[in-house]
Amino acid sequence: MSVLDTSFVVEFRSVCKSFGSVRASDQLSFQVRKGSIHGIVGENGAGKSTAMKLLYGLYRADSGEIRVNGQTAQFRSPLDAIAWHIGMVHQHFMLSHPHTVLENIILGVEPRNRFGFIDREAARKDIRELAKRYGLEVDLDAQVESLPVGVQQRIEILKALYRRAEILILDEPTAVLTPPEVDFLFENLRRLKDEGKTILLITHKLREVMKYTDRITVFRAGRVSGELDTANTSASEIASMMVGRAIESKFERKTVTQTKPVLEVSDWSLSLDGTKKLEKLNFKVNSGEIVGIAGVEGNGQNELVQSLLQLFWRQTVQSSGKIRFEGREIQSLRTRDILDLAISCIPQDRHREAVLLSQDCYENFMLGQIDSFTKNGFIESPRLHQTVAERMEANDVRPRAPELHLRHFSGGNQQKLVIARELEKKPKFLIAGQPTRGVDIGAIEKIHEKLIAARNDGMAILLVSSELDEVLALSDRILVFYEGRIAGEFSRETANERVLGEYMGGAK
Amino acid sequence: MSRDSARRRTVQVFESVISVVFGIAAALLAVALIGDSPIVVAKVLFKSAFGSREDFGWTLYYTTPLIFSGLSVMMALRAGLFNIGGEGQLLWGAMGAVIVGLKLPELSPVLGSTACILGALVLGGIWGFIPGYLRAKRGSHEVILTIMLNFIAAGLTSYLTLDWFKSTENQNPETASIPAQYMLTRFTTFGDTPLNVAFILAILAVVGAWIFLWKTKAGYSIRAVGENPVAARQHGIRSDHAQIIAMTLAGALAAMAGVNEVLGSAGKFRMGFSADLGFLGIAVALLGRKRPTGVLLAAFLFGALQKGTTDLDVETEKVTRDFSQVLQALIILSVSCSWIWNSWLKKWIGGAEWKRS
Incomplete structure (x- = not known):
């Protein structure tokens, strides 16, 4: 038995973890082979992050056993995990921005010289060797904040390796990367694997799982719903294991005949606090059309949305050009007046911009449309309650508990409520910012259906998304943003992932 | 669920x-x-706060200003602002009531009291509006502003007391008395205590604050801005307006703590009467979890403790x-x-x- 066990570098045996009355991990049992890239897939809330946090010592299991290299391991804190040679690269990097790469890597485990001071030269030598061995070259003296995210991720990996990690957990590592950066990352991961490291890859992107992993554990509702060899499975099989039923995308894209321009942006340039953000943008969005904005985050998408809704707050704004809605110039109106013209927005950053986490569904549903639910300044509670109950039912927001604070809903259900709210305003023009970010597969499907249905009914939609798959699936036309400019415009027919990727990276 | x-x-x-x-x-x-002996002290505390009808009357009298200053801090907190300025606002409240009372001495009792209260609300409200406006429009930090304004209020009200409205009857640092008929009615059921109509007004303020914050558009906007100003602005709510309204209301609420003193008990502005009522409002609001009913209960607790400790001098x-x-x-x-x-x-x-x- 023990001989067999050692080939499993990580093994979960009936591990349970509950939060209050909810079982986040229910009798988890699975094994990870040494020297493999192991995919951990599942919807949001399926328990994959919980499982990895148990392994990294951020949570403690209620019962069951976690074995590392055939030995029972107790994880009380990440320090224990590091002692077991486990490293984790979090989705949101844990780097200190004003410090240099070298300082970040040695933070907390600084080598000392005989006077008790930090021995930078020894550290530099060790890190150089590591970087060379695994092909993770970075400038050790650069300041972290000046580096692109792809490089920051490399620093995180180096950080784990410097702490002698043999098992690397990567949480949604490709969420912030361009397609070329993704390729580079997986090249690195393969190399790590060839050197005998084990990689646990948490992701919900099936394409990556199929392409890069050796074996897959599928999570659903806190349990392991399947273990598969990547070579012997298909994306649709994994998807159905993730949601417990077969997934088929079926939305009908009607040809909308009578279209007219709803939004026209002409020669729009913008500087914020003296920094150029947008340069001479020219585009239109017609009724019954979805225009997708593709691009790596931070290339002017946020500033475009800010411009459309005049969401500037204590910033020095310099702009030129015109933005017209149904022929009327709106670039100098106030946010409230713009929204009142029947323009709605699903904000990109849900927690920051779209919801009140410590308020219930009623309060959240009123946001931006309180006038429809008040009479003489007083809120008409009965009507509000009835409307919210109906919309939660129609949009399948689960659980159907409108009095519950929003923070207790999963991301997907929060988003369903946000979208129901924005569509309730009956907009003629809708800005959909990252409409399915942090949302599980089942909900993604429903949200996409909603957007297509709205388009078929003649709504003009501007889709801003960093998920290429989403942009390709929904858009009638696609604009690629690069450094505040429209780097390329494509029709639905001419766009594909490879071409868009090149434009997104600024190659063209 | x-x-x-x-x-x-x-x-x-x-x-x-x-x-x-x-x-x-x-x-x-x-x-x-x-x-x-802790047991003796606990007994004295309890007996002194609740021992007799009169003791209980005093407890409620001490509770009254704490309700107002607690609600004041709560109102600002709901808009995401920290109102440390209750002290200055209630000084102006007391001074406002006194000025109106001294300048308009010949009104009927009801009209006179009402005018005094309005005077308090206006001056206290202005003292809340100033930091609210500067915060909303200029981005200055309300904590620093309100602390500074406390000093200014203390200085200015002292100046008014000593140089403009000084009592001619004695040498105490206090103003002349307002007409006796303007004083709020006291409740005789509790014996000889200064418990007065201001307590009823405090209860009404609790109910009013709840209705305002949870049932009106303006209250909703304030809470939305307090919880998530970015989301509020994104949906067309003017965060600057919400902050100004909340701070002005906070100032007016704190001013009512001054009304309790002037119209309920002293009948004049006595320098240094407050004994940190404005600051205690912070503790009351936090202990009351930013909810009107919570503020009511927390104010009652602090009121009882204040009354309870008055007898410690003689009993222990x-x-x-x-x-x-x-x-x-x-x-x-x-x-x-x-x-x-x-x-x-x-x-x-x-x-x-x-x-x-």
């Missing part, structure tokens, strides 16, 4: 209760350490009435550590703050 929200509420209530009990226990421990050997400050301090300290028992409570009551990973 509404069981979950009930649980959450239960956790919150228990958290406050445990904080209070723990704070009082720690204070009694201190009593034992200096060699007095070493402990004096300053003990009330020790009590208040320890309760505040213990409220700010409430996260410690929060995690235990969550385990016992279960499932409250759980969030999907």
Whole structure:
């Protein structure tokens, strides 16, 4: 038995973890082979992050056993995990921005010289060797904040390796990367694997799982719903294991005949606090059309949305050009007046911009449309309650508990409520910012259906998304943003992932 | 799932209760350490606060200004602002009532009281509006502004007291008295205490604050801005307006604590009357969890403690009435550590703050 066990570098045996009355991990049992890239897939809330946090010592299991290299391991804190040679690269990097790469890597485990001071030269030598061995070259003296995210991720990996990690957990590592950066990352991961490291890859992107992993554990509702060899499975099989039923995308894209321009942006340039953000943008969005904005985050998408809704707050704004809605110039109106013209927005950053986490569904549903639910300044509670109950039912927001604070809903259900709210305003023009970010597969499907249905009914939609798959699936036309400019415009027919990727990276 | 929200509420209530009990226990421990009997002190405290009808009247009288200053801090907190300026606002409230009373001495009793109250609300409201405006329009920090404005208010009201409205009858640092018929009616049921109509106004303010914050458009906007100003602005709510309205209301509410003093008891502005009522409002609002009913209960507790400690001077050997400050301090300290028992409570009551990973 023990001989067999050692080939499993990580093994979960009936591990349970509950939060209050909810079982986040229910009798988890699975094994990870040494020297493999192991995919951990599942919807949001399926328990994959919980499982990895148990392994990294951020949570403690209620019962069951976690074995590392055939030995029972107790994880009380990440320090224990590091002692077991486990490293984790979090989705949101844990780097200190004003410090240099070298300082970040040695933070907390600084080598000392005989006077008790930090021995930078020894550290530099060790890190150089590591970087060379695994092909993770970075400038050790650069300041972290000046580096692109792809490089920051490399620093995180180096950080784990410097702490002698043999098992690397990567949480949604490709969420912030361009397609070329993704390729580079997986090249690195393969190399790590060839050197005998084990990689646990948490992701919900099936394409990556199929392409890069050796074996897959599928999570659903806190349990392991399947273990598969990547070579012997298909994306649709994994998807159905993730949601417990077969997934088929079926939305009908009607040809909308009578279209007219709803939004026209002409020669729009913008500087914020003296920094150029947008340069001479020219585009239109017609009724019954979805225009997708593709691009790596931070290339002017946020500033475009800010411009459309005049969401500037204590910033020095310099702009030129015109933005017209149904022929009327709106670039100098106030946010409230713009929204009142029947323009709605699903904000990109849900927690920051779209919801009140410590308020219930009623309060959240009123946001931006309180006038429809008040009479003489007083809120008409009965009507509000009835409307919210109906919309939660129609949009399948689960659980159907409108009095519950929003923070207790999963991301997907929060988003369903946000979208129901924005569509309730009956907009003629809708800005959909990252409409399915942090949302599980089942909900993604429903949200996409909603957007297509709205388009078929003649709504003009501007889709801003960093998920290429989403942009390709929904858009009638696609604009690629690069450094505040429209780097390329494509029709639905001419766009594909490879071409868009090149434009997104600024190659063209 | 509404069981979950009930649980959450239960956790919150228990958290406050445990904080209070723990704070009082720690204070009694201190009593034992200096060699007095904690049991005797506890008995004196209770008897002095609730022992007789008159004692209870005093307790409610002490409670009244704390309700107002607690509501004041709560109102600002709901807009995401910290109003440290209750002290200055209530000084202006008292001064406003006095100025109106002295300048318009020949009104009917009801009209006179009302005019005095309006004078208080206007001056207190202005003293809240100023930091609200500067915060909303200029981005200056309201904590610093309100602290500074407290000093300015203290200076200006002293100047007005001594140089403009000085009492000619005596040498005390106080103004002349306003007409006796303007004084608010006292409740004789509680014997000879200054408990007056202001207490009823305080209860009405609690109800009014609840209706305003949870049932009106303006209140909703304030809460939305307080919880998430970015989301509020994104949906067309003017965060600057909400902040200004909340701070102005906070100033007016604090001013009512001054009204209780002038129209309920003294009949004039006595320098230094406040005894930190404005600052105690912060503790009351936090212990009351930013809810109107919570503020009411917390104010009652602090009122009872203030009354309870008044008899310590005569009834015990070493402990004096300053003990009330020790009590208040320890309760505040213990409220700010409430996260410690929060995690235990969550385990016992279960499932409250759980969030999907």
